[in-house]
Amino acid sequence: MEQLKQRIRDEGVYLGGGIIKVDGFLNHQIDPQLIMAVGQAFQDAFAGSGATKILTAESSGIAPAMAAGLQMGLPVIYARKKTPLTMSDTIFKAEAPSRTKGGVVPLMVSPDYLFPEDRVLIIDDFLATGLTLVAMGKIIRQSGASLVGIGCVIEKVFEPGRSRVREFFSGPVVTLAKVDVVDSQILVT
Amino acid sequence: MEQLKQRIRDEGVYLGGGIIKVDGFLNHQIDPQLIMAVGQAFQDAFAGSGATKILTAESSGIAPAMAAGLQMGLPVIYARKKTPLTMSDTIFKAEAPSRTKGGVVPLMVSPDYLFPEDRVLIIDDFLATGLTLVAMGKIIRQSGASLVGIGCVIEKVFEPGRSRVREFFSGPVVTLAKVDVVDSQILVT
Numbered sequence: 050m051e052q053l054k055q056r057i058r059d060e061g062v063y064l065g066g067g068i069i070k071v072d073g074f075l076n077h078q079i080d081p082q083l084i085m086a087v088g089q090a091f092q093d094a095f096a097g098s099g100a101t102k103i104l105t106a107e108s109s110g111i112a113p114a115m116a117a118g119l120q121m122g123l124p125v126i127y128a129r130k131k132t133p134l135t136m137s138d139t140i141f142k143a144e145a146p147s148r149t150k151g152g153v154v155p156l157m158v159s160p161d162y163l164f165p166e167d168r169v170l171i172i173d174d175f176l177a178t179g180l181t182l183v184a185m186g187k188i189i190r191q192s193g194a195s196l197v198g199i200g201c202v203i204e205k206v207f208e209p210g211r212s213r214v215r216e217f218f219s220g221p222v223v224t225l226a227k228v229d230v231v232d233s234q235i236l237v238t
Numbered sequence: 239m240e241q242l243k244q245r246i247r248d249e250g251v252y253l254g255g256g257i258i259k260v261d262g263f264l265n266h267q268i269d270p271q272l273i274m275a276v277g278q279a280f281q282d283a284f285a286g287s288g289a290t291k292i293l294t295a296e297s298s299g300i301a302p303a304m305a306a307g308l309q310m311g312l313p314v315i316y317a318r319k320k321t322p323l324t325m326s327d328t329i330f331k332a333e334a335p336s337r338t339k340g341g342v343v344p345l346m347v348s349p350d351y352l353f354p355e356d357r358v359l360i361i362d363d364f365l366a367t368g369l370t371l372v373a374m375g376k377i378i379r380q381s382g383a384s385l386v387g388i389g390c391v392i393e394k395v396f397e398p399g400r401s402r403v404r405e406f407f408s409g410p411v412v413t414l415a416k417v418d419v420v421d422s423q424i425l426v427t
Contacts, residue, residue, distance in 0.1 A: 072348060076324065078315045079315075108296035112300060115300075122271070125301075126267045129266065133261075159261060161261070
């Protein structure tokens with residue numbers, strides 16, 4: 050997806066420690082035109098998946114997941130990291146170790162919205178450590194639904210995300226831009 | 239907005255303590271068709287506002303704000319509640335007391351994305367206590383930008399949000415459905 054790649058080249062900032070800042074269009078400020086093009090790219094990639102629902106994790110996953118949901122006409126569930134008062138006691142839950150915040154972050158989904166007959170497409174902003182994706186995979190397994198695809202906007206090829214995802218999912222894993230860091234410079238392919 | 243009102247009547251659940259659950263289409267699962275109609279309603283309401291940016295707060299505000307941003311062609315900034323590693327030291331920050339979680343929740347926006355010449359439209363899911371909106375108003379003031387409108391999907395008329403907002407903003411405050419609770423029943427107008 051050339052438009053996205055050029056945007057990362059133009060505005061992405063390498064902060065060291067494997068952290069790439071793309072706050073200007075994805076993680077803090079959202080560019081509506083770019084995010085809909087992201088949604089379109091996911092629709093193109095997963096048109097034949099038979100997905101019935103999209104699952105993501107709050108907060109940074111919501112925008113790309115919603116864009117995909119709008120383009121594909123699918124409901125979007127965002128896993129919560131804190132239990133809202135509106136969530137019932139019985140929930141699907143998995144924990145993802147957080148590198149940036151320390152400790153573990155729980156991900157929670159209400160059983161009101163995920164069913165055994167669902168075919169679920171996971172959409173997230175980054176494929177990096179893969180740990181959040183593993184947790185979402187566990188939640189889908191708890192619900193009895195099927196995972197049919199994983200789409201992430203940006204893949205950090207220097208992190209173990211893709212191999213970690215391959216341990217539990219053999220289907221399509223699609224990323225729209227791949228970034229590497231060489232001599233503190235961001236390389237986008 | 240009749241489609242939204244009917245959806246609240248059909249699916250909204252009163253949990254007591256002033257809490258109304260609309261997790262099936264707004265706060266946990268997002269209905270893409272409904273949320274784009276919400277965005278269209280905000281566009282209709284604020285077409286003449288001259289807004290240059292939309293500001294919301296993670297996580298529940300992101301979907302309606304993004305829908306409005308898509309319809310109006312405006313960038314959407316979501317205020318963060320935890321400092322991400324990508325955020326610089328100098329930030330616009332205000333605190334909102336949290337009734338449901340206790341204590342205070344900080345809201346933070348990077349000065350990279352909000353400028354004195356910006357005309358800002360605040361979009362959020364609920365107009366209830368109004369405290370999150372007050373915090374977003376403070377952030378806009380810190381940035382030197384102008385607040386030109388406030389739009390919320392659902393207004394709880396039994397809470398002091400509207401009068402609290404009126405203390406700092408005399409412009410348009412638009413809500414798409416008003417809910418009251420009488421004898422533990424949700425009334426939608």
